[in-house]
Amino acid sequence: MSSYIDLKQQGFSVLRQGLTADELQRLDDTCRQLLVTGREVLARRSQDPDMATARERDERAPVVVGESSNPMEVCRIEWLAGSTPYIQDHLSNRLQRLISDIAQEPFHLFKDKCNFKHPGGGAFGVHQDIAAYRHFDTHYHITAAIALDPATLQNGCLEVAPRYLSEHDAEDVEQILATPMGPRPLFNYHRGGTHNGDIEAAISAKFEWQPITAQAGDVILFDSYVPHRSARNDSAFDRRMLFFTFAAGTAHKDLYDSYYASKRNDPGNPIFHISTPTRHR
Template identity: 45%
Template sequence: MNISCNHFQQKGFVHLEKSLTSLNLSRIESALTEISQHALSTQTDSAPGLVVVTEAGNAEQLCRIEYLAGCSPYFAQELVPCLAQLIEQHLGHPVNLFKDKCNFKHPGGGAFTPHQDITAYRHFASNYQVTAAVLLDAAVEENGALEIATHWNLTPKDAPLVETPRGLLPLLPSYQGGPRNGDIDDSLCADMRWQRIDAAPGDIILFDSYIPHRSSENRSSSTRRILFFTFNLASEGDFYHSYYRSKWATPDNPIFHVSTPTLHSSRQTNASTVPNSVER
């Protein structure tokens, strides 16, 4: 096993620089432009497509678009198989695409509070996912690069443990519902040690769905874009279409808004923010 595979197996994340990924960035950029230009104009209620989500505080400001592989043959037939192969090399198991998105963090765009992605994905019959974050713009401290928790003191004794290809991993206690839906309990975050991953266009960061992560708001004057392609274990099934059918049907369901700077139904109803152990 090479160094990057070892790093992923042990830590649950790895940063692969552009020289190792050989991505065709200009082709990716043109596919993204095509999606943005055409998908919205061809969309109808009976054949929904691109998912468009705006920022909580500003309905004019785009936060993310989703269903990229569903809208682009290039993403579906070329980029996704290439990312699946990269993940399979690191994980040692075949994977299927679970969901995908492009986060546009515009100047002043909101922070992502500390969370584990599994909190959002556990509503589907899948226990383990790996995301390939494909950098389209440089990500640094000023524009809200991804930060990963590398150490924390103690996982609470009653945190459920889930069997995964990387061994038993904990579901950390998080807030459920309310404006802080999905955020890891503050008392646990207080002693987390964070590693910021500064990255360049064309780099890929692989991280699994149990890695606590966060990012700060974009304090620069330009937009920071990252594509996120999330894969589940192929042995657990193929969820991409059922995931998006659920999302199209109930777009403001809080399960689709974990620790994001977007608006969802439980923000509006002011539900409880008492932290709970995550229920499965």
């Protein structure tokens, strides 16, 4: 089955060893340095919150989010293409061409991040990305998730609901949205609170879940409608994964800059913390 058919029918496709050894090494080096930078940001934030806030609105700085259970540890870092020449000049362009070719229409970079799921790092609840992304006047996206470390059942690999289009009832759906892959459901989900963004439990219980284990260098493509989740990292090692999200349509060439301008000006807004283990949920 082709990646296009996979995405259309089940919302995801897996490209085994989609990165070269050189690309993987460059990304590993980049993310190690980003983690150092991120920890420095969190340390400054704890010492002088007002100054840290001003610095973090600087459009040249990466966006750093701490773990809810340990605010001094990095949960994720965003604005990778904006702050990292290698990612901007090489990787994001290659992924854009790949996704546009597979989906058979233009896509443009919307957002990016590296999730550092450290040992004991929090789980991500059952959610659809479209619950957050639709606030930016864009209604279909494909994310390329790149494994920098092996992703296993023990350390909280990505899990998806491949038959979500049929495994639900009409009352489970808040809205049907038109997409390049056909009509897609937005399921009922929580607004605010500790479960912000999570699909209601009675709905997610109907899905059959498929874990996607991966080796470093594997690329998982998934769209913004497939329900997904990941468990806590119960291993002794990090589970780092990069996510590059692209929006469909020629009208979204400048969406990356406008998205991060919004995030920097209102970092605590719950739409930026859908189903994440962060304190802004």
